[in-house]
Amino acid sequence: MSTNIKNNLPQTNQLTLGVFGFGVVGKGLYDVLKSTPALQASIHKICIKNPDKKRAIPAENFTNNAHELLLDENINVIVELIDDAEAAYTIVKTALQNGKHVVSANKKMIAANLEELLYLQKKHAVAFLYEGACCASIPIIRNLEEYYDNDLLSSVKGIVNGSTNYILTKILEEGLGFKDALLQAQQLGFAESNPALDIEGHDAANKLSILLAHAFGKIIETSAFLYSGITSIKLSDAQLAKQKGLKIKLIATAQKVEGNKLAAFVLPQFVEQHDELADVSNEFNGLITESSFADKHFFKGKGAGAYPTAAAVLSDIAALRYNYKYEYKKYYLQTDYELSNDYYLKVFVSSNDIDKINKEDFEWIEEWHNEATNNWVVGIIHAGKLLENNWWKQPGVSLILNQNPIVTNVEYRKINKKSLELAGVV
Numbered sequence: 001m002s003t004n005i006k007n008n009l010p011q012t013n014q015l016t017l018g019v020f021g022f023g024v025v026g027k028g029l030y031d032v033l034k035s036t037p038a039l040q041a042s043i044h045k046i047c048i049k050n051p052d053k054k055r056a057i058p059a060e061n062f063t064n065n066a067h068e069l070l071l072d073e074n075i076n077v078i079v080e081l082i083d084d085a086e087a088a089y090t091i092v093k094t095a096l097q098n099g100k101h102v103v104s105a106n107k108k109m110i111a112a113n114l115e116e117l118l119y120l121q122k123k124h125a126v127a128f129l130y131e132g133a134c135c136a137s138i139p140i141i142r143n144l145e146e147y148y149d150n151d152l153l154s155s156v157k158g159i160v161n162g163s164t165n166y167i168l169t170k171i172l173e174e175g176l177g178f179k180d181a182l183l184q185a186q187q188l189g190f191a192e193s194n195p196a197l198d199i200e201g202h203d204a205a206n207k208l209s210i211l212l213a214h215a216f217g218k219i220i221e222t223s224a225f226l227y228s229g230i231t232s233i234k235l236s237d238a239q240l241a242k243q244k245g246l247k248i249k250l251i252a253t254a255q256k257v258e259g260n261k262l263a264a265f266v267l268p269q270f271v272e273q274h275d276e277l278a279d280v281s282n283e284f285n286g287l288i289t290e291s292s293f294a295d296k297h298f299f300k301g302k303g304a305g306a307y308p309t310a311a312a313v314l315s316d317i318a319a320l321r322y323n324y325k326y327e328y329k330k331y332y333l334q335t336d337y338e339l340s341n342d343y344y345l346k347v348f349v350s351s352n353d354i355d356k357i358n359k360e361d362f363e364w365i366e367e368w369h370n371e372a373t374n375n376w377v378v379g380i381i382h383a384g385k386l387l388e389n390n391w392w393k394q395p396g397v398s399l400i401l402n403q404n405p406i407v408t409n410v411e412y413r414k415i416n417k418k419s420l421e422l423a424g425v426v
């Protein structure tokens with residue numbers, strides 16, 4: 001048998017896998033592979049961290065020496081499924097440099113290093129696939145790469161983090177406390193090992209960064225755009241949402257605003273009951289794409305958990321059999337979109353103390369509610385001001401976007417409002 005494993009797959013396309021990690025997703029992949037013998041992919045060795053941990057399969061399958069996999073010429077695919085982004089970076093980089101194809105689900109590592117990893121896969125003529133890193137079972141990256149290649153995509157938005165969506169569903173719709181909801185998400189394998197990554201919005205921001213690369217060809221660090229998580233949402237916010245017939249979801253948005261400007265943010269948002277995203281509950285994720293000719297598409301699927309994530313990893317492994325690679329056409333074509341924080345958002349801000357709300361930052365305020373322990377305003381604010389100022393991230397303050405958050409024609413509306421005021425109409 002010819003096994004040209006240096007830069008290409010063996011001629012038989014037999015996939016010999018070296019797997020890093022045997023946690024929720026790694027074990028899930030092991031089970032899923034056992035159920036798909038037709039794939040002709042076999043696990044040669046699994047590298048884990050703790051050699052003393054009890055495992056569901058015999059000890060001879062494991063090593064804690066990364067080199068046993070990275071230097072093994074029989075292994076032509078490295079599957080990286082560990083929970084340590086720093087170590088994952090070294091593993092993935094070495095594997096690509098050693099001419100091995102790589103499949104990963106590590107959004108934190110990918111978002112932080114995409115530019116370099118893209119260069120390495122090109123230089124060493126290997127594939128680097130990571131569908132499981134973005135919305136787990138939803139095949140969004142391949143769709144953005146292939147289907148929307150020639151279409152004029154105007155926005156991608158949705159619920160991209162399964163554990164926060166699970167927690168919000170349990171709190172807002174079933175009345176569970178935050179701690180209990182988080183514990184359940186952890187027990188079910190939906191949450192990251194470090195749950196702060198989920199609940200503070202970092203994980204969703206990492207996914208938005210990956211989506212921006214495939215949707216609009218822009219590699220953008222998460223620190224360049226506005227994001228937060230769900231920790232500040234209060235029971236009173238949930239009650240108000242319920243009264244108004246709305247739900248609260250953590251939503252990632254990438255949207256063209258004016259000309260070549262791209263707005264990107266991850267923030268809690270009110271959604272109407274009839275919105276497709278309102279019915280995306282528990283660990284499910286949902287994404288809506290909008291484009292000039294195809295109009296609107298809605299993707300929904302499980303966004304966390306052993307088998308849904310393993311299914312995406314398996315799909316990447318299967319794609320290697322026909323030499324599939326992401327082409328990053330939009331990135332290499334250098335589309336002229338630019339990330340911009342020069343746009344306006346309609347926001348709801350509530351606080352236990354009115355003085356914590358910086359009213360000066362608002363262009364104008366549309367609603368105002370003042371009670372001893374429950375104060376809230378609805379107003380229009382510049383995204384750049386939110387990025388620069390942190391008053392809305394103080395304990396006791398929550399900021400939730402309006403159902404249609406991006407406000408256009410602000411200057412016109414300001415002039416119009418002023419003239420109405422002068423005429424004594426308002």
Ligand SMILES: NC(=O)c1ccc[n+]([C@@H]2O[C@H](COP(=O)([O-])OP(=O)(O)OC[C@H]3O[C@@H](n4cnc5c(N)ncnc54)[C@H](OP(=O)(O)O)[C@@H]3O)[C@@H](O)[C@H]2O)c1
Nearest residue numbers: 021022023024025048049050081082083087105106304305
């Ligand atoms: N869980 C999900 O629903 C989900 C969904 C999408 C993507 N992901 C991503 O998938 C990856 C794995 O997540 P998980 O939930 O499966 O994590 P997990 O259950 O915590 O398992 C992590 C595994 O990584 C191993 N490990 C950690 N550091 C290592 C190192 N330096 N070398 C070798 N092995 C190491 C651990 O070894 P020990 O067993 O010895 O401790 C463990 O087996 C993460 O990047 C995560 O973001 C997870």
